[in-house]
Amino acid sequence: MKTILLLEDLPEIRAWLKTLVLQVFPDGQISEAARVHDALELVSAIKFDLALCDLGLPDGSGVAVVEKLRETQSECQSVVVTIHDDDEHLFPALQAGAFGYILKEQPRELIAEQLQRMNQGEPPLSPSIARRVIAYFAAQAKPAQPDLMPHVSLTERESEVLLRVAKGFTLPEIGVQLGLSRHTIADYVKQIYRKLNVSSRAEAALEAQRLGLFRR
Amino acid sequence: MVGNRLFDGWLVRLLALALLVGLSLAPGLARSQVLVFADALAAEDTSFGNFPDESTARVVALPDDWARTRPLQSTPLWYRLRFDAVGMTAAAGPLALYIERACANVEVLVNGQRLHAVGRMRDPISLDCRQPLLVTLPIALLQERGNRVDLRLAGYALQQVGSGQRAGGLSPPLVGPYGELQARHARDSLLAVTLPTVASGLLVLTAALTFVLALARRRDTHLRYFSALALGWALITARLWLHDLPLPNYDSELLLACLPGLVALAAVQFLLHYAGWRSRPIEVALYAQAIAVPLSLVLAGPMRLNMIASSWYSLLVLQVLAAMAFCLWSIRPARRRDFWMVCALLLTAAFVVVIELAALRLLLPSPWPWLPSALMPLAFIGMALHLVQQQGRELQLAEEGRQALEVRVRDASADMAANYLLMAEQRVEQVTRQERKRIAADLHDDLGAKLLTIVHTSESDRISTLAREALEEMRLSVRGLTGKPVKLIDALGDWRAEVVGRLSQTGVEGEWAAPSEDLPQTLSARAYVQTTRILREAVNNIIKHSGASRCTIRCLIESGDFQLAIQDNGKGIPLELDGRLDRGHGMASMKHRAKQLQGQCLVESGPGYGTVIRLTIPLERHTATA
Numbered sequence: 001m002k003t004i005l006l007l008e009d010l011p012e013i014r015a016w017l018k019t020l021v022l023q024v025f026p027d028g029q030i031s032e033a034a035r036v037h038d039a040l041e042l043v044s045a046i047k048f049d050l051a052l053c054d055l056g057l058p059d060g061s062g063v064a065v066v067e068k069l070r071e072t073q074s075e076c077q078s079v080v081v082t083i084h085d086d087d088e089h090l091f092p093a094l095q096a097g098a099f100g101y102i103l104k105e106q107p108r109e110l111i112a113e114q115l116q117r118m119n120q121g122e123p124p125l126s127p128s129i130a131r132r133v134i135a136y137f138a139a140q141a142k143p144a145q146p147d148l149m150p151h152v153s154l155t156e157r158e159s160e161v162l163l164r165v166a167k168g169f170t171l172p173e174i175g176v177q178l179g180l181s182r183h184t185i186a187d188y189v190k191q192i193y194r195k196l197n198v199s200s201r202a203e204a205a206l207e208a209q210r211l212g213l214f215r216r
Numbered sequence: 217m218v219g220n221r222l223f224d225g226w227l228v229r230l231l232a233l234a235l236l237v238g239l240s241l242a243p244g245l246a247r248s249q250v251l252v253f254a255d256a257l258a259a260e261d262t263s264f265g266n267f268p269d270e271s272t273a274r275v276v277a278l279p280d281d282w283a284r285t286r287p288l289q290s291t292p293l294w295y296r297l298r299f300d301a302v303g304m305t306a307a308a309g310p311l312a313l314y315i316e317r318a319c320a321n322v323e324v325l326v327n328g329q330r331l332h333a334v335g336r337m338r339d340p341i342s343l344d345c346r347q348p349l350l351v352t353l354p355i356a357l358l359q360e361r362g363n364r365v366d367l368r369l370a371g372y373a374l375q376q377v378g379s380g381q382r383a384g385g386l387s388p389p390l391v392g393p394y395g396e397l398q399a400r401h402a403r404d405s406l407l408a409v410t411l412p413t414v415a416s417g418l419l420v421l422t423a424a425l426t427f428v429l430a431l432a433r434r435r436d437t438h439l440r441y442f443s444a445l446a447l448g449w450a451l452i453t454a455r456l457w458l459h460d461l462p463l464p465n466y467d468s469e470l471l472l473a474c475l476p477g478l479v480a481l482a483a484v485q486f487l488l489h490y491a492g493w494r495s496r497p498i499e500v501a502l503y504a505q506a507i508a509v510p511l512s513l514v515l516a517g518p519m520r521l522n523m524i525a526s527s528w529y530s531l532l533v534l535q536v537l538a539a540m541a542f543c544l545w546s547i548r549p550a551r552r553r554d555f556w557m558v559c560a561l562l563l564t565a566a567f568v569v570v571i572e573l574a575a576l577r578l579l580l581p582s583p584w585p586w587l588p589s590a591l592m593p594l595a596f597i598g599m600a601l602h603l604v605q606q607q608g609r610e611l612q613l614a615e616e617g618r619q620a621l622e623v624r625v626r627d628a629s630a631d632m633a634a635n636y637l638l639m640a641e642q643r644v645e646q647v648t649r650q651e652r653k654r655i656a657a658d659l660h661d662d663l664g665a666k667l668l669t670i671v672h673t674s675e676s677d678r679i680s681t682l683a684r685e686a687l688e689e690m691r692l693s694v695r696g697l698t699g700k701p702v703k704l705i706d707a708l709g710d711w712r713a714e715v716v717g718r719l720s721q722t723g724v725e726g727e728w729a730a731p732s733e734d735l736p737q738t739l740s741a742r743a744y745v746q747t748t749r750i751l752r753e754a755v756n757n758i759i760k761h762s763g764a765s766r767c768t769i770r771c772l773i774e775s776g777d778f779q780l781a782i783q784d785n786g787k788g789i790p791l792e793l794d795g796r797l798d799r800g801h802g803m804a805s806m807k808h809r810a811k812q813l814q815g816q817c818l819v820e821s822g823p824g825y826g827t828v829i830r831l832t833i834p835l836e837r838h839t840a841t842a
Contacts, residue, residue, distance in 0.1 A: 010668070012669045012672065013665075013668060013672060016672040056660065056661060083665070083668060083691075084660065084691075085691060086695065104668055105668055105671050105683075105684045105688070106684075107684075126713060127706070127710050127713045128706070128710060131706060166706070166709050167705075167712065167732060168708065168709040168711065168712025168716065168728070169712070169713075169716075170713065170717055170720065173716070
């Protein structure tokens with residue numbers, strides 16, 4: 001049995017998503033929320049295995065819920081379900097700990113397949129997100145205060161995968177090019193997401209500390 | 217400034233010329249035809265209106281200077297001159313008596329007949345010291361021999377007057393042909409009376425002009441002191457030609473004695489201020505001194521006037537000379553250009569002042585007493601001209617400064633205007649960006665949500681597909697609205713991921729050929745969005761209508777154009793549609809979009825050959841307007 005959080009403010013879409021999720025996970029136990037506030041309450045009450053979070057909600061951004069889940073339920077897999085496909089909207093959610101994203105307008109079968117894949121540890125990664133991740137880690141490689149910064153960097157392989165994704169190659173293609181199994185490539189992507197989250201949190205902590213230093 | 221140097225040289229030359237003229241006008245020796253009286257009989261006045269008894273008379277040498285011969289007496293004195301007119305009467309013209317200096321006033325009797333009696337002979341005696349006297353001697357009154365000329369001279373003792381020039385005394389009288397003596401009288405009058413009068417007038421004029429200048433230039437305090445100085449000097453010299461004052465001699469002498477203290481104050485202050493040096497203590501001391509001078513004269517009483525006054529005057533002259541020296545010393549390094557002219561002017565003034573000082577005690581021979589009246593106005597006018605010139609120069613400098621400032625102000629305001637424009641532009645850009653973001657957010661939230669609901673709730677596949685396409689369109693439009701320029705290499709990555717992903721999902725074998733090295737070109741957001749639409753439409757057509765099993769996409773950059781060729785091995789576009797190239801194939805909209813980007817979209821198709829869509833977009837324009 002899987003406990004699933006479904007955060008979506010539009011009732012029709014929520015209902016539609018619910019049937020879709022139940023189709024993929026027939027034994028899933030779904031908790032629904034239409035607002036960030038309700039979702040946060042659910043998160044503190046129930047332990048979830050999977051969370052589908054919309055970003056633009058009436059009382060805030062779903063990123064807050066992703067963050068909270070990352071902090072309190074590290075086992076839970078957060079997936080952003082959104083209408084925005086651009087990295088400007090998605091990247092903060094990924095930094096907060098989201099494991100992947102689903103574009104809402106895609107056909108039912110495609111979404112179902114993506115959910116399956118994510119469940120099997122194969123998160124999606126678009127070229128624009130890949131470029132953003134590359135830029136992010138390139139900036140991290142030369143931090144202003146190297147001693148204070150926990151050193152999180154990508155391995156050569158991970159960078160290689162990201163570069164190829166950025167050029168528009170699909171993950172199976174990259175697997176063929178690098179002579180790696182589809183599974184291994186997926187692991188790299190997962191690892192990239194995790195590192196992005198860890199580095200971002202360290203950065204946030206450092207930022208808070210810096211602000212604290214200034215305040216003193 | 218060549219003009220200035222010319223002016224300076226001219227002024228110095230003029231001063232020298234004036235000096236020469238003054239010297240050359242000095243009277244020569246008396247001619248042989250003229251009798252010069254080297255001595256006379258002198259007798260104290262007994263108030264009978266005639267020469268007293270000759271037995272009381274004594275012989276005095278002429279010129280008779282009362283300061284030496286009777287220093288404490290101020291009663292009138294009679295002089296008797298005797299001469300024979302043999303041969304003289306035979307000469308053509310009438311005879312005349314000429315006295316260059318008879319101070320203060322004189323009556324003339326010839327052979328007992330009163331021929332000249334002008335002005336007061338009692339205190340205040342008319343002060344005609346400078347006025348040469350010419351009296352015609354009627355031939356009828358004269359005898360061949362033993363003619364008597366009696367002179368009754370009234371005057372003041374040296375100690376009663378501030379200046380020795382006003383002390384009683386008689387110069388050697390002359391008797392000779394009228395014409396000759398008249399010429400001499402005219403010349404001496406000119407020098408002794410007319411010249412000082414004109415000088416006083418000039419000085420008053422100079423004072424007035426400088427005063428006006430001083431009013432306009434309140435910060436240049438030396439101007440007002442110069443004006444006061446010129447006026448003070450004019451008043452002092454006025455005594456030379458003001459014969460009758462309605463005051464007792466002592467009072468008028470006291471009044472006159474007030475002036476030198478004030479003049480010295482003005483002179484010293486002018487010199488110090490001109491040199492740019494101001495001192496409050498010195499100013500106070502000078503005012504105190506100006507008050508002390510007449511006060512001490514009052515305290516000393518009428519019979520010590522000359523002694524006290526001349527001591528004061530010496531002190532004042534020393535102060536002025538010291539101030540001159542200080543002035544020259546301090547302007548020398550800073551105002552080299554002015555130095556020599558100011559030097560000449562001040563030296564002239566110093567020369568005059570020293571002469572005047574000497575004249576206080578001594579009866580100077582001609583031409584020395586006249587030099588000051590000739591030179592001083594020149595020095596004053598020269599100085600005034602110099603001051604005006606200086607003001608003019610400053611005005612010019614100020615004008616230049618003002619012009620420079622104007623230019624700077626203009627530049628600064630131009631800068632400000634430019635900055636303001638830039639800021640306004642930036643502001644407009646910022647507002648535009650914000651507004652676009654707001655529109656984008658609204659589109660996503662409202663239109664996006666509604667389209668999404670249609671996508672997932674519609675019973676009809678067609679409608680949900682249309683809604684999905686609309687949603688994609690909307691997203692692209694928003695991206696075109698808010699987007700930044702996209703690097704061409706990134707755009708190629710995005711397109712490849714989309715095209716290859718979709719083709720592989722639908723089982724069409726795809727081949728993508730594009731430059732993969734780093735490309736410097738960028739696409740504007742609009743060009744990116746439109747190209748994405750064209751590509752998406754083309755791939756849609758292949759998947760939906762062509763029945764192709766294979767699709768090749770080639771991108772290349774050639775002579776500034778971006779070229780995209782999409783080729784499939786499908787059944788091609790049916791012939792009946794070729795004319796219109798539409799009906800769900802979206803060919804028209806693809807062509808329209810290419811045109812919007814100043815590019816073109818060509819479609820080649822034939823049954824059995826598949827379809828090739830060739831898109832060409834000029835790159836520079838979009839990189840430039842990005």
